[in-house]
Structures are given as structure tokens and as C-alpha cells.
Amino acid sequence: MRADASENTLAVIGCGVIGSGWAARALAAGMRVQAWDPDPDAVRRFQKNIDTAWPALVRRGLAGGASREALHFFTDLDRALQGADLVQENAPERLVIKQTLLADIDARVPEQVLIGSSTSGITASELQAQCHRAPGRVIVAHPFNPVYLLPLVELVGGQHTHRDQMESARAQYERLGMRPLIVRREIEGHIADRLMEALWREALHLVNDGVATTEEVDAAIVYGAGLRWSLMGTFLTFHLAGGEGGMRHMLEQFGPALKQPWTRLEAPELTPELIERVASGSEFQAGGRSVAALEARRDRFLGELLEVVERYWPEQEGLGGRI
Structure with a gap:
């Protein structure tokens, strides 16, 4: 069951897949x-995305007083921002667009209102550059798709952000049922996207070099590494690989292999041949199922998986501390 956040108002600015997920x-x-979204067709797509998300949220459990009737779409930006306790910006991933929009929002809302950006690669300092009223409250708040189910949100402050603003952000996103991860310093792509x-x-190199198909690459994750990662992540997984000696023994034994040229750090050229291999392979995996059908299957799986993961969260917090 989700925590009750009924006294709060979220302004969702930009209503694509990510904005809809936040909503x-x-x-x-x-x-x-x-x-709010300037696209005339946004409200139709927005409602469709909410329709897709809602069954999974009902299965997960709604907070007291939760209702789709609490959703209001505006064509006027001032009305969408009025009375908001938190603003979540989800504009296209282009610096000039985001800077212009965030500066506009910063000028319109009270200084104590946090403004989070869903950007996956732009730094908070870049986002703050054109904001003059209260730039420190403009931060990165990067979620993961589907936002309505996956709990991680990466929080990154910029050069004008103070510690108390980040702690306030942590508390606000926790009320949304998120697991905030405060990133220690600004870096393009933050943490999770750099790893992905x-x-x-x-994966692209393996397909490009004919080592594996898209289906085989995905199988390597689904039935192997991915199962461990969902509980332990990368470092704790390797800690266990060292046996009783833990990570120290693992690095002593397998560390030299890190010098072997297995890894290709640069992406392969996206030739027409590679694009065809990746696209046709993915379509074969879909097996004729629509994206909507695959999303529904994904959401059922993630809901059930989260129930398992959540049972282990208190233990994980004891091992790794609060994120």
C-alpha cells in the first residue's frame, strides 16, 4: 500500500510517456x-497512458483517497502551476528547450517549491543556468520507465543547490513511493544510465559481430545476471563471487582479467545492416504482440517482482544504508 500524499499537488509539465508515468x-x-503540455494531441495520449498504467497500480495498492478524478489537464501553464507543492518537468531532451521552460517555471512559482527535471543526461547546473529567482531548487529528478512502477529516482543538485534543498527533495519523492538516490556530484548521464x-x-557489438542475436543477449540477462542484480546489484554480486574472502579475494583472483580486452568502450557504427539486425531481432522476440500487450505483460511481472524485492528491502538497508 502506498503512503497517503493527499495534501500534495504535483504539477506535471510535459505529458509524454515519462510525464504520464509521474502523473x-x-x-x-x-x-x-x-x-500541462503545449501539444494539442497531448491530452489524448496522456489519458491513454494513464489507462495503461492504472491496472498495475490498482494491483499494487492505492493510497487512501487515491482517484483518477484528481487529474486535471490545463492548456494554461499558470493554472497548471498554481498551488503546486512539487513541479516535475518532462520536456524533450534538448538543453535550450529545457532551460527556457525551467526559467519560465522558476519565474512563476514560489521560491520554496521544488522543481525536478526528468532529464536523463543534462546536468543540474546546466538546467539552472537561466533561472534567476531561486535556481537552487531546480534539480535533476531522473526516474526510470515505467515511472509508475519502478521506484528509483536519481536526485542531483547543481552549483546553486543547498543540502537542505536536497533533503527536502528526498522527502518529497519518498512521499511518492520512490527510492531516492542522491548523486554525490554532477556527471553526464548520472549513475544508472551510464551503467545501462x-x-x-x-550488446550492440555482440549482435554486430555475429556472436549472438538480440534474443540470446536478452536471455543472458534475464536468466543470469539480471536475476542477481534485482536483489544485490553489481558490487554485492561480485562480493559473493569471492566466497568467504569476499570482494578482496575476488579482485585478487579475477582482477587481472579486467585488463584483458573483452570490453569495447565505444559503440559500433550504426550501419544499416546493424540496425536491421537489431530491429528484426527485436520484432522476432515480440512475436507479433503489440507494444501495449508487451507493456501489460511487463507491468504484471514488475508488480509481482517488486513484491518480492520489497520483502528484502529492510535487510538491504541494513547492509548498504539508506539510499
Whole structure:
């Protein structure tokens, strides 16, 4: 069951897949959602995305007072921002667009209102550059798709951000049922995307070099590493690989192998041949199922998996501390 956040109002600015995910999560937490997007077709797509998310959220458990009736879509930005306790910006991943929009939002909302950006690669200091009213409250708040189910949100402050603003951000996103990870310093791509990009580059090389199909690469993750990662992540997995000696023994025994040229750090050239291999392989894996059908299958799986993972969270907190 989600914590009740019914006294809070989330302003969702930009209503694509990520913005819709934030809105659905907030509604499930009992919040009021005020959404805005300049695209005339946005409200239709927005409602469709909420329809997709809602069954999984119902299965997960709604907070007291949670209702889809608490969703309000506005064509006027001021009305969408009015009374918001938290603003979540989800504009296209282009620096000038985000800087212009965030500067506009910064000028309109009270100084104590936190403004989070869902950016996956832009730094918080870059986002703050055109904000003059209260730039420190403009931070990176990077979630993962589907936002309405996956709990991680990476929080990154910029050069104007103070520690108390980050702690306030942590508390606000926890009320949304998120697991905030405060990133210690700014870096392009933050943490999780950098790790995923490294795996993605290796996967493309394996397909490009004819070592494996897309289906075989995915099987290597689904039935192997991914099962361990969902509980322990990377470092604790390798700690166990060292037996009783733990990570120290593992590095002594296998550390020299890190020098072997297994890894390709640069992505392969996206030739027409590689694009065809990746696209046709992915379509074969889909097996004729629509994206909507695959999303529904994914959401059922993630909901059940989260129930298992959550049973181990207190133990994980004892091992690794609070994130």
C-alpha cells in the first residue's frame, strides 16, 4: 500500500510517456495532479497512458483517497502551476528547450517549491543556468520507465543547490513511493544510465559481430545476471563471487582479467545492416504482440517482482544504508 500524499499537488509539465508515468504514480499516492503540455494531441495520449498504467497500480495498492478524478489537464501553464507543492518537468531532451521552460517555471512559482527535471543526461547546473529567482531548487529528478512502477529516482543538485534543498527533495519523492538516490556530484548521464549505456554498447557489438542475436543477449540477462542484480546489484554480486574472502579475494583472483580486452568502450557504427539486425531481432522476440500487450505483460511481472524485492528491502538497508 502506498503512503497517503493527499495534501500534495504535483504539477506535471510535459505529458509524454515519462510525464504520464509521474502523473499515474502521484494519483496512486493520493495526490492531486495538474498537467500541462503545449501539444494539442497531448491530452489524448496522456489519458491513454494513464489507462495503461492504472491496472498495475490498482494491483499494487492505492493510497487512501487515491482517484483518477484528481487529474486535471490545463492548456494554461499558470493554472497548471498554481498551488503546486512539487513541479516535475518532462520536456524533450534538448538543453535550450529545457532551460527556457525551467526559467519560465522558476519565474512563476514560489521560491520554496521544488522543481525536478526528468532529464536523463543534462546536468543540474546546466538546467539552472537561466533561472534567476531561486535556481537552487531546480534539480535533476531522473526516474526510470515505467515511472509508475519502478521506484528509483536519481536526485542531483547543481552549483546553486543547498543540502537542505536536497533533503527536502528526498522527502518529497519518498512521499511518492520512490527510492531516492542522491548523486554525490554532477556527471553526464548520472549513475544508472551510464551503467545501462555500457551494457547497451556491449550488446550492440555482440549482435554486430555475429556472436549472438538480440534474443540470446536478452536471455543472458534475464536468466543470469539480471536475476542477481534485482536483489544485490553489481558490487554485492561480485562480493559473493569471492566466497568467504569476499570482494578482496575476488579482485585478487579475477582482477587481472579486467585488463584483458573483452570490453569495447565505444559503440559500433550504426550501419544499416546493424540496425536491421537489431530491429528484426527485436520484432522476432515480440512475436507479433503489440507494444501495449508487451507493456501489460511487463507491468504484471514488475508488480509481482517488486513484491518480492520489497520483502528484502529492510535487510538491504541494513547492509548498504539508506539510499
